[in-house]
Amino acid sequence: MIVNGFKDLGLPLMNIVKLRGTPILQQLVLEERLLRSSFENWCIINDGTNVPTIVMGMSGKPCELVELEPVVKDGIPVIKRFTGGGTVIVDESTVFVSLICNRDDVPNVQPYPRSVMAWSGSLYSHVFNGISGFQLRENDYVFGDRKFGGNAQSITRNRWIHHTSFLWDYNENNMAYLKLPSRVPQYRLERDHTDFVCRMKDYIERSVFIEKTINAVGTQFLLKELSLDEIDDSRREHLESTRLLTMDELKESLANTSRIKSIAQAV
Amino acid sequence: LEGLKYANSHEWVKHEGSVATIGITAHAQEHLGEVVFVELPEENTSVSKEKNFGAVESVKATSEILSPISGEVIEVNKKLTESPGLINSSPYEDGWMIKVKPSSPAELESLMGPKEYTKFCEDEDAAH
Numbered sequence: 001m002i003v004n005g006f007k008d009l010g011l012p013l014m015n016i017v018k019l020r021g022t023p024i025l026q027q028l029v030l031e032e033r034l035l036r037s038s039f040e041n042w043c044i045i046n047d048g049t050n051v052p053t054i055v056m057g058m059s060g061k062p063c064e065l066v067e068l069e070p071v072v073k074d075g076i077p078v079i080k081r082f083t084g085g086g087t088v089i090v091d092e093s094t095v096f097v098s099l100i101c102n103r104d105d106v107p108n109v110q111p112y113p114r115s116v117m118a119w120s121g122s123l124y125s126h127v128f129n130g131i132s133g134f135q136l137r138e139n140d141y142v143f144g145d146r147k148f149g150g151n152a153q154s155i156t157r158n159r160w161i162h163h164t165s166f167l168w169d170y171n172e173n174n175m176a177y178l179k180l181p182s183r184v185p186q187y188r189l190e191r192d193h194t195d196f197v198c199r200m201k202d203y204i205e206r207s208v209f210i211e212k213t214i215n216a217v218g219t220q221f222l223l224k225e226l227s228l229d230e231i232d233d234s235r236r237e238h239l240e241s242t243r244l245l246t247m248d249e250l251k252e253s254l255a256n257t258s259r260i261k262s263i264a265q266a267v
Numbered sequence: 268l269e270g271l272k273y274a275n276s277h278e279w280v281k282h283e284g285s286v287a288t289i290g291i292t293a294h295a296q297e298h299l300g301e302v303v304f305v306e307l308p309e310e311n312t313s314v315s316k317e318k319n320f321g322a323v324e325s326v327k328a329t330s331e332i333l334s335p336i337s338g339e340v341i342e343v344n345k346k347l348t349e350s351p352g353l354i355n356s357s358p359y360e361d362g363w364m365i366k367v368k369p370s371s372p373a374e375l376e377s378l379m380g381p382k383e384y385t386k387f388c389e390d391e392d393a394a395h
Contacts, residue, residue, distance in 0.1 A: 058322070058329045059304035084304075085327035110395045112298040113328035139327050153328035156319070157276060183303065239319070 012041060012105035014221030016214060017228060019046040024053050024090055025079055027098075028242045030231070032082045035100050035154060035161045036238035042100040043217050044163075045210055048092040052174050054078045055165075057085040057152060061253075062245065067177050068254040076177055078245045084113075085139075085152030086181055088165050089174045095206065097213055098163035106220070111155050120151065120162050126216040131203050138185040141166075145187055146198035166209070168200045268359050272375055273384035274335035276317070279359065282375055287336060290363045291323070291354060294388045300326040302354045305347040307364060312340050314367060316374050321364065323354065336374045338367035 019027065027046050034042050054076055056065055062078060065087040071078065076089075090096075099120070103111045109119045121136030128134035133144040141149030141164070149166045175193040188196050200209065217223065271279045277295035281288045296302065304324035314320045314334035321332045344363050347353060354362040369375070379387060 057324070057327075058306070059324050082329065083327075084324040084329045108395060110298065110391075113300055113326040113330070114298075115395070116328070117326070151327055155328055155330040157317075157331065157333060 011220065011222045012102070014041040014043055014217060014223050015231075016217070016223050016225045017042065017044045017231065018210075018225070019044065019228065021048050021050050021092065022046050022228075023051070024049040024055060024096070025077070025242070025244055027096060028055070028079065028081050029240065030228075031098050031100065031161060031163065032154075032240060032242050033238070034231075035082075035156065035159055038100070039102065041102060041105055041221060042098070043214070043221075043223075044096070044098040044100075045213065046096040047206070047210065048168075049090050049094060049096070050092070052076060052089060052091040052171070054087060054089050054177060056080050056087045058082060058241070059084070060087055062250060063253045063257045065179055065181060067179055068250060068257060071177050072247070072250050072254055074177075075247075078250060080241075080243055080245060081152070082241045083152035083154040083161065083163065086150065086183075087178055088150055089170075089177055090165055091171065091174065093167070093169035093171070095166040095168045095200070095209065096163065097166065098161060099217070100159065100161045102159055104158070111157075111160055113153055113155070116153055116155070116160055116162050117151065120164070123216050123220075124149075124213075126219065127209065127212040128204070137187055140185060142187075143198055143203055147188075147196055148198050148200045148203075166200055167197055168206055168209075170197065170199065269381055271359070271381065272335070272378035273381070273387075274317075274333065274378055275387060276333045276335075277388075278333060278335050280335045280375065280378060282369070282372075285368060286341065287338065287367045287369050287375075288363050289335060289365050289367060290358055291332060292384075293358050296355045296358045296362075299323060299328075299330060302351045305351045305354065305364070307343045307347065308340050310340050310343055313370075314338060314340060314365070316371075323351070332364065334367070335378055336367065336369050337371050338369040340365050341368050342366040 109115050140147040149164050151164050153162050277292045302323050302325045306322045308320050316337045319331040320334045322329045
């Protein structure tokens with residue numbers, strides 16, 4: 001339930017922004033700005049993004065994480081985001097939930113990854129209450145041993161963001177654009193993408209998930225709904241690191257990979 | 268460690284002559300988890316007290332690192348590119364991040380000593 005008006009029960013304010021089909025680059029750029037320049041708390045929900053896009057973490061290297069040849073051939077956009085974590089391919093069947101908080105407004109959470117992750121697991125346990133098998137496992141949301149939500153964070157001195165891409169559904173062909181990463185959670189064992197992940201739609205209705213998420217956030221914050229137009233993100237004197245990799249960068253990476261492979265074969 | 272000064276954002280400074288070496292503390296690396304990537308500034312750039320100069324990645328999170336003092340970066344620990352885990356295994360020695368020529372040595376006076384920092388960490392952990 002969204003409540004407007006005065007502070008109730010001493011709860012901190014949280015702005016809720018509900019998007020649908022917003023390009024993931026636009027969403028991530030907005031989130032980075034809000035994390036670095038705003039002093040308010042934000043919950044951003046994007047119900048699907050417009051085109052299939054690969055999103056890597058801050059330290060991601062395309063040659064290690066992405067099947068460059070088909071990505072270049074098919075013109076799949078590749079983004080490097082400002083948070084840590086792994087690589088995902090997102091599309092209209094991905095639901096995004098991002099929480100940007102002042103550390104002082106969540107005083108029982110230390111501004112470190114595991115503490116924020118545990119808090120998020122507790123929040124989503126309310127959302128998935130009654131659905132058997134939900135848990136935060138290592139750093140993923142799973143049903144049983146199958147991942148349906150990937151998390152990433154960025155922590156600054158006084159604020160942090162925890163954002164999640166939920167696999168409402170996915171296209172198996174799209175998964176083929178991703179390589180098996182070198183760093184995987186232990187519980188993954190050696191499963192490939194299709195054996196490791198599951199579809200959230202098999203467990204909960206999409207609109208029910210979004211409503212329950214907002215309600216769960218509302219147990220800790222006083223909610224205020226804003227539209228995208230109402231967000232003041234005019235302050236831009238901060239680092240903006242989220243970016244779309246250029247096609248030239250991807251082609252160069254592919255060329256380098258091919259060169260290294262040729263040399264290795266020749267030796 | 269004795270001989271070091273500490274910021275309340277969990278960075279340490281070792282001031283020797285005209286050079287100050289900066290890294291993150293054992294407390295910080297323990298809470299961050301396994302560091303898998305480090306982003307550091309270029310040499311000959313400047314850093315400012317309490318302003319972000321880089322970031323570490325651990326456990327799906329990027330965490331910014333704040334400089335305890337202002338100055339010019341004269342050396343960056345290039346070993347951290349291949350071995351970011353040095354920050355975990357040797358936060359005060361091999362895991363150093365940058366060396367700085369301080370522009371305002373008086374800034375060191377406002378930092379905590381070892382005993383004060385230890386208590387600060389205990390109080391912070393107890394509060395959560």
